[in-house]
Amino acid sequence: MFTYVLKTLWRHRTRTLLTVTGAAVAMFVFCFVGSVQEGLQRLTTGSDADRSLIVFQENRFCPTTSRLPEDYSRKIKEIPGVRDVMPIQVWTNNCRASLDIVVFNGADPQQIQSTRPLTLTAGDWQSFSTQRDAAIVGRNVAQRRGLKTGDQFSIGDISVKVAGVFQSTVPSEENLIYTSLAFLQYTRGLDAAGLVTQHEVLLTDDADPDRVASEIDAKLRAGSVATKTRRKGAFQASTLSDLVDLIGFAHWLGYACVGLVLSLVATTTVMSVQDRIKEYAVLQTIGVRPLRAMRLVLTESTILCLVGGIAGTALAMTALAIGGFAIGAEGATIAFRPSIGLAVTGALVSLAVGIAAGLAPAIQAGTVPIVNALRQA
Amino acid sequence: MALVELRGVSKSFRKGDETITPLDDIDLDIDAGDFVSLMGPSGTGKSTLLNLVSGIDRPDSGTITVDGTEVTKLSRSKLADWRAANLGYIFQTHNLIPVLTAYENVELPTLLLKLSSTQRRQRVELALEAVGLSDRADHYPRQLSGGQEQRVGIARAIVAHPKVVVADEPTGSLDTETSEQVQILLQRLNKELDITLLMVTHDSDAASIASRQLMLDRGKFLERGGDKEMGRQGEREVGVGNAGDSVAIKKFG
Numbered sequence: 001m002f003t004y005v006l007k008t009l010w011r012h013r014t015r016t017l018l019t020v021t022g023a024a025v026a027m028f029v030f031c032f033v034g035s036v037q038e039g040l041q042r043l044t045t046g047s048d049a050d051r052s053l054i055v056f057q058e059n060r061f062c063p064t065t066s067r068l069p070e071d072y073s074r075k076i077k078e079i080p081g082v083r084d085v086m087p088i089q090v091w092t093n094n095c096r097a098s099l100d101i102v103v104f105n106g107a108d109p110q111q112i113q114s115t116r117p118l119t120l121t122a123g124d125w126q127s128f129s130t131q132r133d134a135a136i137v138g139r140n141v142a143q144r145r146g147l148k149t150g151d152q153f154s155i156g157d158i159s160v161k162v163a164g165v166f167q168s169t170v171p172s173e174e175n176l177i178y179t180s181l182a183f184l185q186y187t188r189g190l191d192a193a194g195l196v197t198q199h200e201v202l203l204t205d206d207a208d209p210d211r212v213a214s215e216i217d218a219k220l221r222a223g224s225v226a227t228k229t230r231r232k233g234a235f236q237a238s239t240l241s242d243l244v245d246l247i248g249f250a251h252w253l254g255y256a257c258v259g260l261v262l263s264l265v266a267t268t269t270v271m272s273v274q275d276r277i278k279e280y281a282v283l284q285t286i287g288v289r290p291l292r293a294m295r296l297v298l299t300e301s302t303i304l305c306l307v308g309g310i311a312g313t314a315l316a317m318t319a320l321a322i323g324g325f326a327i328g329a330e331g332a333t334i335a336f337r338p339s340i341g342l343a344v345t346g347a348l349v350s351l352a353v354g355i356a357a358g359l360a361p362a363i364q365a366g367t368v369p370i371v372n373a374l375r376q377a
Numbered sequence: 378m379a380l381v382e383l384r385g386v387s388k389s390f391r392k393g394d395e396t397i398t399p400l401d402d403i404d405l406d407i408d409a410g411d412f413v414s415l416m417g418p419s420g421t422g423k424s425t426l427l428n429l430v431s432g433i434d435r436p437d438s439g440t441i442t443v444d445g446t447e448v449t450k451l452s453r454s455k456l457a458d459w460r461a462a463n464l465g466y467i468f469q470t471h472n473l474i475p476v477l478t479a480y481e482n483v484e485l486p487t488l489l490l491k492l493s494s495t496q497r498r499q500r501v502e503l504a505l506e507a508v509g510l511s512d513r514a515d516h517y518p519r520q521l522s523g524g525q526e527q528r529v530g531i532a533r534a535i536v537a538h539p540k541v542v543v544a545d546e547p548t549g550s551l552d553t554e555t556s557e558q559v560q561i562l563l564q565r566l567n568k569e570l571d572i573t574l575l576m577v578t579h580d581s582d583a584a585s586i587a588s589r590q591l592m593l594d595r596g597k598f599l600e601r602g603g604d605k606e607m608g609r610q611g612e613r614e615v616g617v618g619n620a621g622d623s624v625a626i627k628k629f630g
Contacts (some may be wrong), residue, residue: 001488003472003477003479003481004476004477007476008476010476011475012474145474278472279474281473282468282474283474283485284433284457285431285433285460285466286460286461286466286485286486286489287457287458287459287460287461287462287463287464287486287489287537288457288489289454289457289458290453290454290457291454292457328461370433371428371433371434372432374433374468374472
């Protein structure tokens with residue numbers, strides 16, 4: 001009987017193709033929206049977001065306006081529960097939301113190597129730590145900007161030599177460019193000698209992040225600049241708050257895509273069953289059970305949805321894998337990454353929508369009054 | 378005991394404000410191996426009777442028993458199973474599934490039975506041979522003539538070796554010559570395979586090939602003589618053409 005379903009779909013191939021294409025486009029958008037949400041989730045939760053703190057200037061939100069003394073790191077290190085402190089100078093080409101944001105983080109090369117979860121896929125750490133204008137570039141930036149080891153890369157007043165390309169277990173890191181701290185501090189226009197944008201604080205395993213954060217702010221209150229310390233995840237969520245709202249709203253777009261596939265496949269299947277209601281009556285006259293007739297319709301709608309949905313999901317995964325897309329603001333970036341979870345969700349949503357879309361026409365095919373249907377021309 | 382027994386069967390329809398009762402307290406017995414033709418003016422309930430016997434419609438009252446099974450008591454699903462195993466239905470308009478080949482159309486009923494793929498293939502091939510269409514197995518309905526389509530429909534009706542085959546004006550949409558070929562085929566199936574046939578027809582020539590000819594008028598059956606030897610007449614007047622031969626039909630049986 002499966003042959004019957006396949007042949008029916010093939011016989012109406014224009015309709016099948018249009019429905020499958022529609023489902024594919026909708027699931028493509030669904031997966032893209034899903035990957036943005038996953039990116040935000042990864043950025044604001046997980047061990048990197050929860051077990052490290054960001055010390056920022058109080059009441060400042062943009063990296064260009066936060067100017068903390070570099071030697072705060074020494075005072076922070078004295079607080080119990082702090083394992084290491086990395087002063088970071090941030091420079092970004094765009095403070096507002098951008099799809100091609102370039103963010104430089106200047107920090108001590110040795111500290112970067114020892115504290116950040118980075119693996120060089122090209123180049124070497126030696127060149128990075130010995131050359132003043134050397135930079136290591138995140139995989140996504142390299143991909144978007146076509147950078148490779150040895151290239152000279154200039155943006156604004158900054159010009160660096162690419163000493164390596166890295167990948168990271170924290171996807172948002174792959175949208176960063178790391179330089180040495182001194183190089184970025186002395187960049188024309190920043191005038192940040194002895195100053196940094198933020199301090200990243202790494203905690204010991206048993207430290208309570210919120211307690212340590214309060215102690216840091218209390219200790220530095222007596223200093224020249226007051227600070228606001230938060231978990232890294234909370235800091236990034238706050239920095240990207242307008243984007244977070246937008247992404248929160250975008251999940252409705254994901255639901256709308258699911259609704260679109262549902263209505264598209266349901267319409268196609270209803271039309272298909274209504275066109276062939278006599279065929280279903282003939283099948284039941286021959287001895288096909290009503291439930292089996294329903295299963296035939298459900299199989300048809302599920303095939304349409306699964307083929308379109310899986311194609312759209314696969315396309316989205318491919319585009320996300322090769323595109324290296326990211327969105328960012330105020331120096332924080334959200335990476336769009338393909339994931340197995342997203343691929344499985346795409347396939348499962350397609351399956352569920354396929355079944356849901358076929359329910360009404362399946363009931364129609366299974367409960368059709370045989371004699372009335374046979375009389376139809 | 379008759380193979381098909383109808384007792385006190387009534388069926389009414391609403392047509393606007395009017396209630397029409399074409400079948401009112403009908404009794405009928407059909408023995409195994411009978412070939413019964415059913416004639417009568419339009420609207421007298423011939424097709425309704427056929428639909429009731431085949432279990433695709435239900436009577437308002439009365440019982441219908443086929444080979445000891447009271448079909449009027451079966452649920453819709455059980456009726457489907459019963460039809461798959463016991464009933465063949467030949468439609469006036471053939472009603473072949475357009476996306477399936479002749480072979481696949483004939484194979485459909487066998488997919489509902491517990492048969493091995495070898496048994497299934499064998500049955501389908503023999504059924505197609507019995508109706509003289511082995512060489513058209515791979516053809517789609519649109520590639521067949523009306524008569525060939527009807528013969529595929531007949532092969533589909535007999536492939537599961539049903540106890541009863543019902544035919545609703547099987548020659549109604551065919552030209553005279555093709556119609557006579559189909560009549561010959563039906564008569565051979567009845568005589569050589571002992572298939573019990575109940576056929577509704579408007580065509581008195583078609584009706585005359587049956588062993589029993591019933592006339593349904595105003596809710597009553599009138600029985601006439603019959604059993605014209607269409608085979609001999611066919612050989613003489615229209616020829617059996619490619620409507621299957623005795624050897625093929627016997628092989629199928």
